[in-house]
Amino acid sequence: MYADEVLSFSKSLSEELKNLRRDFHQYPELSFKEFETARKIAIYMKELGCEVEENVGKTGVVALLKGAYDGPTIAIRADIDALPVKEMTGLPYASKNEGVMHACGHDIHTTCALGAAKILTSLKDELRGSVKFIFQPAEEINLGAKAMIEEGVLENPDVSMIFGLHNNPEIPAGKVGVKEGPLMAAVDSTFITVTGKGGHAAYPHRVIDPIVCASSIVMNLQTIVSRNVDPQKAAVISFGSISGGMANNVIPDEVKLLGTVRTFDEDLRDSIENWMKRTVENTASSLGCQVELNYRRDLPALINHPEATKIAMKAAREIFGEDGIVVPIPSMGGEDFALYQKKVPGCYFWLGVGNPDIDAVHPWHSPHFKADEESLPLGAALLALTALIACGSNESCNTK
Template sequence: MLKLEELKKLYEEEVVEFRRDLHMYPELSFKEYRTTEKIKEKLVSLGIEIMDLGMETGVVGLLKGKEEGPTIALRGDIDALPIQELNDVPYKSKIDGVMHACGHDFHASSVIGAAIILSDIKNELNGNVMFVFQPAEEINKGAKVMVEKGLFTDYKADLIFGLHNNPEIPWGKIAIKKGGLMAAVDTIRIKVKGKGGHGAIPNATRDPIIAASAMLMNLQTIVSRNVSPLDSAVISIGTFNSGTANNVISELVEMSGTVRSFDPQVRQMLPKRIKEVLEYTAKAYMVDVELEYIFDLPAVFNDDELTKLAYDATKEIVGEEGIVDPIPSMGGEDFSIFTEKVPGFFFWLGVGNKEKDMNYVWHNPRFDGDDRAVITASAVMSNMVLHGIKYANENKNEVR
């Protein structure tokens, strides 16, 4: 991998500069207009064909190798968050109230770096590379829209690789995990309807606030008593809204929450038990309840063969000492929408640097990472492409 190591050093400054530019001009989901143009401009300068999905934001580029063969996709998301940045750095966000607090600037720049490297060696590629710059990951919609627009049906790929930064892992390290890495994400919306009245005469009411409070507590027993201690699940109520005055018992409570899991059987069990707990609690408190259960995203799951491929490709770039075995996260990622269409692998890029105070978690207004890690990710993804082309050629009847 001497060639990739040389290219990594050659293009590091350019890729870091690209990342810092994106960081200074963050854009919210489906509003990534400047980011989209910046990416297109770079891809076109590399001779990479832009594939039109008919979307206002997001980019898909295709690099053709020396001969026809498998197409390997690399994915980086591009949207930012409605958070005011509190970092004092030269590349601080210039957009008031918006920042790359989840590091999607790292992801997009890592894929740009891979595009630069692979363009340099395109005459050595026995296949093609698709670069997917996805909008609106933060609202769980970007991947779905790209698929609806024909990505991986009209524009096919054989494998896809993606990444997410992790500030809790030292910069330059790569986290490789077999099995579940990021959880399935579901949303619950609950309405509890009772009979309102005067706060001083509660016996004449059917108080939905008391009932909803009991429901909230009872829901927690599902994880502690219906999910095996060897599995993982989370039920968290994030909003609880009711009432207009301190001495009025309301007619209605509205709650919403998130449900997370890894195991498909656990995921199928959860809505059934949630519904049962809500309905029986409602009966006990003489109120009515409605549940809306939304299956948002499946879990990000890495299979055995692609984990080995990714491990081998990564080892050639960072060595065995540069690979860590991470603890999975209950956070979600809509990369899993793509892997319903194309076999894929997802890894974490370490960006943490405690000496520079760069270890704040995702979505924190002080989030940042050591951008020297970006070119490492670019080289690793480039090598995953090389290994992926070979793998797809050897498994032609099994990959698609």
């Protein structure tokens, strides 16, 4: 195996990777607006000698590294967009784009993929097959993977297997979370409109109150998880927005509810949609209101493929050691990497970036989010070695 060579070369890139990451961090861009980010990525990959295609899925970049020998095409995916969050870390390289921040660490993912590309380029003469680097926009709004897939990112050449990583501040730097099966939940959105008959709040008997009805709907829907779902299965029904009315003494005609549903099991996902429809309609009917429910399926669950996970686990053991591997607890958060896995086998893993000594303990999407940058060469090495193993390049090799 060539794990030692890969890890040694990756560690020699530590300062370069840190500088890359800090540059991306200072100039974050929102979904489908990652123009400067994409430009920098394209320049870097072209300088490595890769075939580069820009403006894929609007602002994505695809780079192809061809090996010296015939073999499969393995994809490495990194998301590149930031969030509409005002950074409050106080770091010297904090965001310079007001109100925009890499609060989910996509700058880390991009940097690790660029580092993996540089490592693999040094091994080009010994590489079997090709590695396709997918730098994807708009993960935060669940649209980037869909856009790139529709534009053929998994074709020409056809991708045999795909890998990706996400930083995780709950896992200590120096460790990685890898597991087969469900890792992140399916994401569904719910849009409910409750219509009543508005009027003066002092005379509730003369109106049909959609606020009371909407409140009852929210509470009744909570019984689906507590009383319909098998306690051994995971599910979440939450509402993030309720809006209706403009004054304290006026009952409105209409109330709108916006919510989300998270599941891992596809059959349970189907059942919850049906249970929600029944509950919403019956609650509204009992209170004399009209109701409309729009249930939208945004993303499937992220399910790591057995063979792809076996490869990722093998690489993780080489880079992190047996003690550096943790079995992650599946997250109810979603990831559009799952859409690639619907097309080709894939594995997604969590790179530990947590370190309380530098306050790298805050969750994704926090304005205080930080990461231990010592994880960067480890992430790059893991992606590179995973691709090498997946390509079947199993003989010892030397970096150039």
